[in-house]
């Protein structure tokens with residue numbers, strides 16, 4: 001049996017609407033403080049945590065004195081805009097009790113499929129983690145309606161897991177985990193302790209694809225686990241009401257359902273890079289850079305690049321050629337073609353002076369690079 005959270009270093013935790021709200025009315029501040037205390041404990045254990053939390057609409061409805069959840073999308077969006085203030089505030093003050101700082105990050109699915117925004121979101125989040133800050137993420141409901149319509153922050157949490165190459169995704173909800181069928185409807189439903197993420201049988205148990213969805217339910221959680229597995233992350237679905245659930249999971253206790261990925265994080269990412277990315281340009285490396293990449297597993301720095309071709313954007317894939325023109329690697333480049341042309345053969349310490357800003361000191365980070 002695997003103790004996913006004990007081994008995991010970087011963790012995405014998703015807290016669903018079903019948990020964070022006080023019977024649909026505003027936020028459950030007491031429950032929220034419990035999860036915050038547990039996350040503070042995980043931080044003390046040396047883990048990096050990103051929190052994806054729902055609850056903006058529920059809090060917004062309370063602030064607006066709306067008794068009934070509106071059906072019009074624009075009203076839900078307005079409620080989310082009002083409530084997000086309270087949600088961010090509640091987390092900020094609760095984490096402050098543990099001397100931890102928070103950051104609000106609002107994302108849409110499109111932000112994470114657009115290459116440039118993807119890299120921007122990635123560097124923001126990894127920088128926040130380096131600064132020891134807890135990012136609190138929610139869907140940007142003002143511009144996106146997927147989460148509101150489907151009640152689904154699970155997908156967003158999985159996309160964030162892929163984005164920051166987290167080792168594990170924890171989805172806290174109002175059930176003990178994934179059951180063989182919906183326990184609200186079937187009293188004989190059995191809790192599953194360990195399954196393989198992406199197993200079609202579990203998609204069936206969660207309601208099957210195409211079933212009518214008012215709320216995300218388990219189906220979006222199972223699909224989120226499948227998506228998280230693509231970047232090698234294991235998923236745990238567990239009850240947020242379980243006493244000290246996050247700390248006990250991190251201590252290795254088997255709680256809830258484990259949905260296992262088959263491949264390690266880095267291997268999964270490299271597979272994805274090699275298989276799916278269309279190459280938009282080429283960078284030619286000098287001998288030293290070829291050696292740094294292929295022998296020492298280093299990142300590519302601008303100083304090792306002698307020429308470029310193609311019109312690529314930040315975040316697109318480029319081929320890395322050796323001095324004879326043979327492709328030795330490919331990866332996601334941190335600067336567009338015009339910028340790369342300006343900084344090639346130059347030390348990274350000069351990037352800011354040349355461009356007027358510095359996105360990253362590497363041209364291609366080794367995690368975004370696959371050797372051929």
Ligand SMILES: Nc1ncnc2c1ncn2[C@@H]1O[C@H](COP(=O)(O)OP(=O)(O)O)[C@@H](O)[C@H]1O
Nearest residue numbers: 016017018173178179181182205215216217218
């Ligand atoms: N196989 C299943 N196992 C557990 N819960 C299920 C299953 N199929 C459907 N569900 C339903 O999914 C609900 C949790 O989803 P949801 O209400 O969207 O939670 P959240 O707000 O935490 O995302 C449960 O309360 C349960 O009724």
Ligand SMILES: N[C@@H](CCC(=O)OP(=O)(O)O)C(=O)O
Nearest residue numbers: 016017054055056057151153
């Ligand atoms: N983003 C919205 C709704 C998202 C949502 O309900 O998702 P989920 O917690 O997966 O059911 C909010 O904060 O209210």
